[in-house]
Amino acid sequence: MTVHHLREALLFLALAGILVPVLQRLRVNQTVGFLLVGILFGPHGFASWLPAVPALAWASFQDVAVIKPVAELGIVFLMFMIGLELSPGRLWALRRDVFGTGLAQVAVSGIVLGLFAFAFGNSGAAAAAIGITLAMSSTAVVMDLMSRQHTLRTTLGQKCFAILMLQDLAVVPALILVEGLGQGGGQALWLTLVLAVLQAAATIGVLYFLGKRVTRPLFASPAVQRQPEVFVALILLLTLGIAALTAWSGLSLALGALLAGLLLADSEFQYEVEIIVEPFKGLLLGLFFMSVGMEIDLRVAAEYPLLLPASVLALLALKGSVVALLLRGLGWRRAVHGGLLLGQGGEFAFIILAYAVSTQVLTREASQFLLLVVGLSMLLAPMAAAAGSMLVRRGEPIDDHAPTLASGALGHLSGHVIIGGYGRVGQLVADVLKKQGYAYVAVERDRHLVEVARRARHEECVFTGDASLPEMLQRLGITRAACVVLTMDDPRAALHAVGVLRRHYPELYLLARARDERHARALKSAGASEVVSEAVESGLQMASFALTAAGMPLGAADFQVDRQREELRAKIDASR
Known part of the structure; x- marks a missing residue:
């Protein structure tokens, strides 16, 4: 090379x-x-x-063709991250929105846009192909925009996500429909569509059933725990492997990636996997958006100075109006916001339009024009979404969190304690908090300890990961937490964690476990709010018992020990 x-x-x-x-x-x-x-x-x-x-x-x-296969991985990793934030139970709760609102959006938008295309002189088959193509929105653009606007966990986000899910499921039937239009349709077309839907349902069911029984034991195996590179390789294998299997069976890559994320949702590995995948997703999603931009030829756009901008605005207006009408139950401001979010064309248009040209349903010139319409509508999508968000902010509160899309119970925790390290000391802290009715979340690097905690102790709020990573603690709700308690055995790891957390969260109340007095001074100097030394505390406790055995009254012994403790604490505080 x-x-x-x-x-x-x-x-x-x-x-x-x-x-x-x-x-x-x-x-x-x-x-x-x-x-x-x-x-x-x-x-x-x-x-x-x-x-x-x-x-x-x-x-x-x-050459865009060289970049596109890699660029499409951005959508794959985006959908994998979305799957991690869901769970089968929460996804099942969306079924009415998926097959109700989602199906209605695709059908009504397809009919409206198809009639609009037919009115402008397209044949019936071409108008139907244009309608189903433009009815699709961009999963990559919409999910990215909702994530940046913090809309994913709201009721509006739930509805928009359900519509996008149905669109992903509708890609294969759309391709079959376009092929049938090229062959003149007929009864066989509807039979093929029904068989495609049944095949999709069977494929998803089999992959999830088998994947659930293989994934968790594989990720928890001792070999994977000892080798971080193997853990990363398994994440990539799971994501790309299931996406490839769904694509091979005729479904989309994005749907397979979502399924891969669901296999790890609500598991102890969820947040650790998110942190590993995030950089891949960000870079590849950026490459995907660049590849869409490469499809836009502004010189061709100049040949249609009126028709092209009018078509883009008509797409945004017609499709956005359909979505707004379907979401009217949320209030007209949120409904309009949803219409502006989903009004653009989607990445699946590039696939469907290429198929329509190969089956001679559309001419190459018409396909190029539609690609420009889709590309420019995606370019305008962030501005449209910003306008919708501004409309909602001006009129009504936007903090209506939908529990079906929240990341488990952590999405609603507040005033909880975050425990870094779940060994003997961490478990003891957790037990005391639990008995007193206080909420806590623990993070531990040793995956074996986490597996034991979840299976033997039935602790669902213990996750694998590094407590020194701000990204990890952000996912555990550190900005809403009462304090962070670091109990890890490794002195260097504890010192590193204290330094990193103090830099990122200056106001955080941070408790740390120390090995001895020297380590306690180092932790205090690094920014720990309070430090508890194992050697000091055990020595003071033994001294108290020794004084009592030697004849000193219990109260006097405790007083002397407390005075010694204060002197040592003052010495540690002075090192700050």
């Missing part, structure tokens, strides 16, 4: 690491930033000047 073969990778990393942060400083939405970068540095941007300026070969992407 030479540097030439790494050109696209180096250019993408340079753009993601340098140019996109610059756009963010200019307050340009990250999604819009990646789309704009794709337009500028894509084959229709700087690459179109290559014959005149050969040096631009190092500052442009010439």
Whole structure:
């Protein structure tokens, strides 16, 4: 491999690491930033000047086909992360929204947009294909926007997610419908659609049933616990493997990735896996948005100075109106917000339109025009979503959390204690808190200890992970916690955790366990609010018993020991 073969990778990393942060400083939405970068540095941007300026070969992407397979992994990891935040029970609670609101959105939007296309001179088959294509929204764009707006856990987020779920399920029937339109339709078409739905349900059921019985034991095995690289490899294998199996069976990659996330949802590995996958998801999702931008040729757009912008606005208005009507039960402000969130075209349009051209339902020119409409609508999506969010904020409160989408009980915990380290000391702290009726969450690096806690002690609030990672504690609700108690055995790990947490959370009340007086002084100096030394406390307790045995009254012995404790504590505090 030479540097030439790494050109696209180096250019993408340079753009993601340098140019996109610059756009963010200019307050340009990250999604819009990646789309704009794709337009500028894509084959229709700087690459179109290559014959005149050969040096631009190092500052442009010439072949979108090379990038797209990798870019689609961004959607895969996004859906995997969404699956981690759900659970089968919570997903089952969404079934009415998925097959009610979601099915109604696809059907009504498809009919309305199809009639609109038919009115503008398209044939019946072409209008039907256009309708079903534009009825799909972008899972990647909408989920990313809802995550940034903190809308995922609201009732509106629940409804929008359900609609997107149905759209993912509808991709295969949509492709079959387009193929049937190319062949003239008929009774066989409906039989094929029914069989496709049954096959999808059977595939999902079998994969989940088998995966649930293999995944947890595999991740908890001693070999995986000892080797972090094996743990990462298993995460990637699970995500990409199940996504590949669903794609092989005719379903979408995104649906398989969601299923993979569900297999680990509510498990002790949930938050550790989230932290590992987050960087992959962010980079690959950015690459996906760039690949969408590369499909937009602004020179072709200039050929339709009126028709193209009118078509984009018509798509946003018609589709957004349908969604708003379906969500009217949430109040008209939230309903309009939902319509603005889901009004754009989606990434599945690129697949369906290519299929429509191959079956001669649409001409290549019509397909290119529709791709521009979809791409530009995705470019406008962040601005539309921001307008919807502003509309809701001005009119009514937006903190209506929907329990069906919350990340378990942790989504509602407040005033709880976070225990870092779940060995003997951590378990003792947890037992005392539990008996007194106080909520707590524990995080432990040793996966075997976590497995024992969950199975033998029936502790569902113990998770694998590193207590020194702010991202982990953020997921455990550190901003709402009463305090953090660090009980880990390793002195260096405890010292590192105290330093990191104090830097990120200056006001945090932080308790730490120390080995001896020297370690206690180091922890206090690093920022611990209070320190308890094992050696000091055990020595003082033994001294108290010894004084009593030697004849000193119990009250006097306790007084002397307490005075010695205060002197030692003052010495430790002085080191701060």
